[in-house]
Amino acid sequence: MIIMNYIASFILVGLGIFCIATKRNLLKICIGSGLIDYGCNLLIVSVGFHDGGTAPIFAIRELTRASFFVDPVPQALTLTSIVIGACSTAMTLSLIIMIKKQYGTLKADKIRRLKG
Amino acid sequence: MSEFISNFPILAIMSLFLGAFITSLLGRKNAVVRNVIVFISMALALIMMLALIKPVFIEGKVIGYWLGNWAPVADWAIGIGLEVDALSLFFGLIITVAVFVSGTYSFTYMSHDDSLVNYYTLFLMLSGSVLGLVLSGDLFNMFVMIEIMTFTAVALTAFRNTYEGALEGALKYLVVGALGSSSVLIGTALIYSQLHTLNLAQITALLTNDQNIVTGIAFAFLFIGFGTKAFLFPFHPLAADAHAVAPASISLMISGVLTKCGVYGIIRLVYCLYQNIDRPFVQYLVTAFGAVSMFICVTMAFNQHNFKRLLAFHSISQVGYVITAVGLGTSLGLASGLYHAMNHTIFKGLLFLTAGAVQHMTGSLDLDELGGLSKKMPRTCILFLIGAASISGLPPFNGFGSKWMIYQAAFEKSSQTGNVFFLVVCVTALITSVLTLASFVKVAQSVFFGQLNPKFENTKEVPLAMRIPMWILAILCIVTGIFPGSVANKLLMPAVNAATNTRAYVSAMMGEAYAAAHQVVHAGAADVQLIGVYSPMSWMLLLLSITSAVCLVAVLGSPEKKKLEPVVGANVPNGPMTPGSIPVTSQSREADERELITDDLDPKYESFFSGEHAEYSQVGGSDLFWGFKKNWRHYFSFMHEWHSGILNDYALYGACSLALTLLLCVLFL
Numbered sequence: 001m002i003i004m005n006y007i008a009s010f011i012l013v014g015l016g017i018f019c020i021a022t023k024r025n026l027l028k029i030c031i032g033s034g035l036i037d038y039g040c041n042l043l044i045v046s047v048g049f050h051d052g053g054t055a056p057i058f059a060i061r062e063l064t065r066a067s068f069f070v071d072p073v074p075q076a077l078t079l080t081s082i083v084i085g086a087c088s089t090a091m092t093l094s095l096i097i098m099i100k101k102q103y104g105t106l107k108a109d110k111i112r113r114l115k116g
Numbered sequence: 117m118s119e120f121i122s123n124f125p126i127l128a129i130m131s132l133f134l135g136a137f138i139t140s141l142l143g144r145k146n147a148v149v150r151n152v153i154v155f156i157s158m159a160l161a162l163i164m165m166l167a168l169i170k171p172v173f174i175e176g177k178v179i180g181y182w183l184g185n186w187a188p189v190a191d192w193a194i195g196i197g198l199e200v201d202a203l204s205l206f207f208g209l210i211i212t213v214a215v216f217v218s219g220t221y222s223f224t225y226m227s228h229d230d231s232l233v234n235y236y237t238l239f240l241m242l243s244g245s246v247l248g249l250v251l252s253g254d255l256f257n258m259f260v261m262i263e264i265m266t267f268t269a270v271a272l273t274a275f276r277n278t279y280e281g282a283l284e285g286a287l288k289y290l291v292v293g294a295l296g297s298s299s300v301l302i303g304t305a306l307i308y309s310q311l312h313t314l315n316l317a318q319i320t321a322l323l324t325n326d327q328n329i330v331t332g333i334a335f336a337f338l339f340i341g342f343g344t345k346a347f348l349f350p351f352h353p354l355a356a357d358a359h360a361v362a363p364a365s366i367s368l369m370i371s372g373v374l375t376k377c378g379v380y381g382i383i384r385l386v387y388c389l390y391q392n393i394d395r396p397f398v399q400y401l402v403t404a405f406g407a408v409s410m411f412i413c414v415t416m417a418f419n420q421h422n423f424k425r426l427l428a429f430h431s432i433s434q435v436g437y438v439i440t441a442v443g444l445g446t447s448l449g450l451a452s453g454l455y456h457a458m459n460h461t462i463f464k465g466l467l468f469l470t471a472g473a474v475q476h477m478t479g480s481l482d483l484d485e486l487g488g489l490s491k492k493m494p495r496t497c498i499l500f501l502i503g504a505a506s507i508s509g510l511p512p513f514n515g516f517g518s519k520w521m522i523y524q525a526a527f528e529k530s531s532q533t534g535n536v537f538f539l540v541v542c543v544t545a546l547i548t549s550v551l552t553l554a555s556f557v558k559v560a561q562s563v564f565f566g567q568l569n570p571k572f573e574n575t576k577e578v579p580l581a582m583r584i585p586m587w588i589l590a591i592l593c594i595v596t597g598i599f600p601g602s603v604a605n606k607l608l609m610p611a612v613n614a615a616t617n618t619r620a621y622v623s624a625m626m627g628e629a630y631a632a633a634h635q636v637v638h639a640g641a642a643d644v645q646l647i648g649v650y651s652p653m654s655w656m657l658l659l660l661s662i663t664s665a666v667c668l669v670a671v672l673g674s675p676e677k678k679k680l681e682p683v684v685g686a687n688v689p690n691g692p693m694t695p696g697s698i699p700v701t702s703q704s705r706e707a708d709e710r711e712l713i714t715d716d717l718d719p720k721y722e723s724f725f726s727g728e729h730a731e732y733s734q735v736g737g738s739d740l741f742w743g744f745k746k747n748w749r750h751y752f753s754f755m756h757e758w759h760s761g762i763l764n765d766y767a768l769y770g771a772c773s774l775a776l777t778l779l780l781c782v783l784f785l
Contacts, residue, residue, distance in 0.1 A: 013302070020291060021768040029763065033294050040301045047309040074308065077256055081301060084263045088294055091267060095274065095287045102283060108763045113281045114288075114357040115761025116419065 005046035012039030026099065026106045030092045037085030041078050048074030121171055122179050125198045125251045128164040128212070131157045132244030140237040147232070151223055154236045158219045161247065162212040165205065172205045173610045178624035180253065191630055193315035199253030201621055202614035203388075206454060206607060207250040207380045210461050213592075214372040215243040217465060221585040222365040225472055229363075235275055242268040242369060249377050253625060255304050255314045262300060262345060262377070266293045269374060273362040285357035292354050292766050296344025299774060303337035306330055317625035320389055320618050321634040327390070329782065335392075336781035338385055339401075340774045346378025348439060349409040350769035352432040353759050356416075359428030360481075364472020367424060371431040371468060372461035379438050379457055383450070386442070387615040391637070393445040397784040400537065401777070402443030407541045410436025414551045416759065418558075418745060419752055423471045423481040426559060427464070430507060433548060434460045440541060441522045444529045450615060451608045452521030458607070459514040459596065463506035466589040470500040473578040473586070474563060480572075483559065488568030492575040495583060497564045502590045504560060506597065508553035511655040514597035519549055521600075554744075598653070 012035050019032025048071030056072035096106070103111055135157025143150030171177045179200040186195025200208070219239065226232055245264035252258050270293070274286035308314060310330050311322045323331060347355035355375075359367045386393045386402060393399065410433050417429035438460065441453035473496045474489065475481050490497040506513035509520075522545055530538035596603050614621070622631040745752070 013298070017295070017767070017771045020295070021764055021771055024764065026287075026763075029291055029767075033291055036294070036298045040298055040305065043302060044305045044308075047305050071312070073314070074305075077305075077308075080256075080260060084260070087267060088263075088290070091270065092287070092290055095270075095283055095290065098274075098277060099283045099287060111284050111287075111763070112761030114285055114360060114425075116756045116759050 002046055002049055002051070005042060005049070009039045009043035009046065012036070012042065014039075024108045026096045026108055026111075029108065030089060030096060033092060034085065034089050037081070037088065041081055041085070044074045044081060045078045048072070121167065122181055124164040124168055125179065125200050125208075126181055126183070128161040128208075129198075129244055129248045129251065131160040131164070132215075132240050132247060136237045136240035136244065139240060140233060143233045143236065150233060150236060154219055154240065157240060158212075158216045158243070161243070162216050165208050165212045168200060168205055169209075172200060172202050173606065176202070176610065176613075176620075178614070178620050180624045188626060191626065193313055193318050193626065196257050197253035197315055197317070197625055198251050199317065199621070199625055200251055201624070202610035203380075203383065204250050204614075206458075206611040207376055208247060210376055210458055211243070211246050211250065211373050214368060214461050214465055215246075217469075217585045217588055218365045218368045218372075219243075221368075221469055221472070221582055222363075224579055224581040225365055225476055226363060228476075229276065235272070238268045238271050238275075239366075239369075242272065243373075246373050246377055250380050253316045255307065255316060255319065257314075258381070259297070259300050259304055262341075263297055265345075265374060265377065266290070266297055269358075269366070269370060272366045272369075273358045275363060275366070276361070279361055281357070282361040285361040288763050288766060289354050289358045291763060292351065292770055293344060295767060295770050295774075296341045296351070298341075299337045299344065300341030303334040303341060306334035306337065310334075315625065316384070316389065317622045320391070321622045321626065321631060321636050323390055324618075324634055324636050327392075327785075331390075332781045332785040333778060335385070335390055335785060336774075336778045339382065339781075340770075340777050342378045342381030342385065343405060343773075344378070344770065345381065346375045346435055346439065347409075347432050348378070348405050348435070349412060350773040351766075352409060352413050352416075352429070353761075353766050355432050356425050356428040356759075357761075359431065359468075360422050360425035364424070364468050364475060367428070367468040367472070368465040371428070372465045375431070375435045376457060376461065379435065379442070379453075382439065383442055383453075383615055387450070388618050388621060391618060392785070393443075395785075397780075399443055399445045401780065403440050403538070403541055404443075406436045406439030406441075406443055407544050408436070409433065410440060410548050411544050412755070414548045414555065415748070415752065416755055417555045418551075419756060421483050423474065423483055423486070423559065423563065424468065426483070426555065427467050427471060430467075430552060430555065431460070431464050433552065434464065434507065437519070437522055437545060437548070440545065441525055444525050444538070446525060446529055447612055447616070448521065448528065449525040451604060451612045452518055452525050454608050454611050455521060455600075455603065456515075456518035459506065459518045459593075462589050462592045462596065463503045463513070463515060466499060466503035466586060466593065467507065469582075469586045469589065470496055470503060473582055476582070477575050477578055478572050483562040485569060486563045486572070487566040488564075489572065489575065490564040491568065492572065493564075493577050496578055496586075499583070499586045499590050500564060501560065502593055504556040506593045508556050509549045510553075511659055512594070512597050512653055514593050514600075516655065517597055517600035517603075519545070 016032045016035030016037075016039060019035060020029050023029055023032065050068065050070050053068050053070040056069040056075075058067065058069075099111060100106055105111065135153060138157075139150055139153050143153060168179070172179060181198040181200075183196045183198065188194065222235070222239070226235060229235070242265060245261045245268065249258055249261035249265065252261060266289075270286045270290045273289060274282050276282055304314070307319060310328065311319055311326075313319060313322070344351045355370065358370055362370065382402065386398055390398075393402075413429045413433035413436060417426050417433070420426035420429065434456065438453045438457045441449045441456060443449070471481065473493070474486065477493065478486065478489070480486055502513065506515040509515040523542055526538055526542035526545060530536070530542060619631050619636045622634070622636050
């Protein structure tokens, strides 16, 4: 089952890159970079999954060698990565707002004053 | 004392981050308070890094620190660690010195701008994250630091958001840079899936014996991720855009500090984590990326009309040198790469600061508009010439020393392996150096010599507060250039030994028994021999004598030459330029030139390389390298169109390089 997660995460990343590379609208580019983030998050959280494991919440004396739970580290990493992704999206959107004010367009192929 | 000194890495990072926090709390009202806080936090970080020189470089220790005292349990690292070996400290020193210089320069340079408290908060956060990256011993922590670094750098690029193109450059940097950050994250996740640890020392130990196809894919992702941060070949347009619009102090940070993070990541990756630099495939991969960026960026610098954009392309070209040398896989290659990385920060920082000084005093960075400033700003001109001589590799400045070592390393590598590839790399490095000189001849002529634009008649010399940081860098250029031997012994060799000696790196964090159990190799001390003719002073004498001989011939001249002179003179603009003559549009100028030239219908009439007489440029078509540049005009034209300025294209180039690297790593690693 977990193999589906891996495939889905790489499809998400691929779609995100495709979106950034082909879509001319800046908002769609922002959505594309969001998709890459979601793909990464899905990948990390799948890495820590153990089939049949419980949630990793234990008091210190309940924890024995026999306890079987999913890996908590990737979940912590995913939380961090979600926060970073949200910052990234917020920052891209704020830049897009400013660009729309200055250039009057959202088309990526019209925003090319720096080139060559 | 030795116990307390192990707290210095975290304290240095904290002093920068806390400085950012306190600046935004207390620095809003009073500029003096703000500047004092910023200065103290930068100076504290610098002093702590300097204090670490004795235990790390001289005594050869590796300082490990577990945050929150979460030491490993049953040989598994569970906390976040900081680990400072000589390689980390080498980059830490470069970073703190560059931060200090950039910060003190900003006090005067940024004084015309408003909302400076935001600038300094972001600036200190950027410095702290970069320092955190190189001192970190945890792969995910490195990713977090990379993200903080990218966000603050993007925000600072767009800081002067009314400046033409500032937002555009920032957006491109953010979106395509996020591609690189995501690559690092995917690489981290794949490594965790195989090894169940994020600690660099433990990854090193486990990867020694257990490399499979998934770790190979992770290598490709991490390599491209760090390559993005170093702005290697398909990512270099980002750097050019960001540099051209960012304030000069931030250009110093991007070129001198941020690219070093990418270089550090790649060195750590191939020498320490994977230890696969001995494999020919990795050598080809790293060296090819370096050599291509080195050559393409220097040729791109030819047709730039913006001072800082031109410097940006040179900056990536020099980073290409570093990566090329690192990819050779020999001790001499790594030593020369590190030496050039240090020199690159110094001379590139100096050049960006002089560009900033010109911009500060004249308000312009346009090479066609500036000119003759050596009369108005003689001291800045001297500083610029020192920087230009260093980057072009003229003795006795530091660029000569490191470039010489790189040529020697590439040549030795090709003679040892008998491989033509490394010989080509060596020749490319030589040609690139010549082209760098050609390009700086053009800049010097355009900005500091030539005719003075009447618009800048009242330009004054920059204030002393801005010249002091520049002089610090200029003196470093000369000192590290004249004494390459002691630089190599004191700074480079400990760093090279630390990078190759993974045994010490693992045992400092995980214990000696752990390293032994995983059969981590213990490399002996590296031995670097410079060939005998290497001596900056004698090469300078040779250069001076050749130059004076050429000058003598030129002065005496032949009658033919005297006859030619008026023709050459006719190519430069007639009389001083007046602002009124500028409104002629570029289209009509090109149309005029098309009419003039009927026998050559080439589409390019760019003044810098077509050889056409340049009406609005300080550099005529008749400069020293014209013949070369004219023959390459189709290539220049192609590259000009290739750098289209469209965000989608840059992302596509990046994605293609990622796909190619992935394919190669799956096939050959």
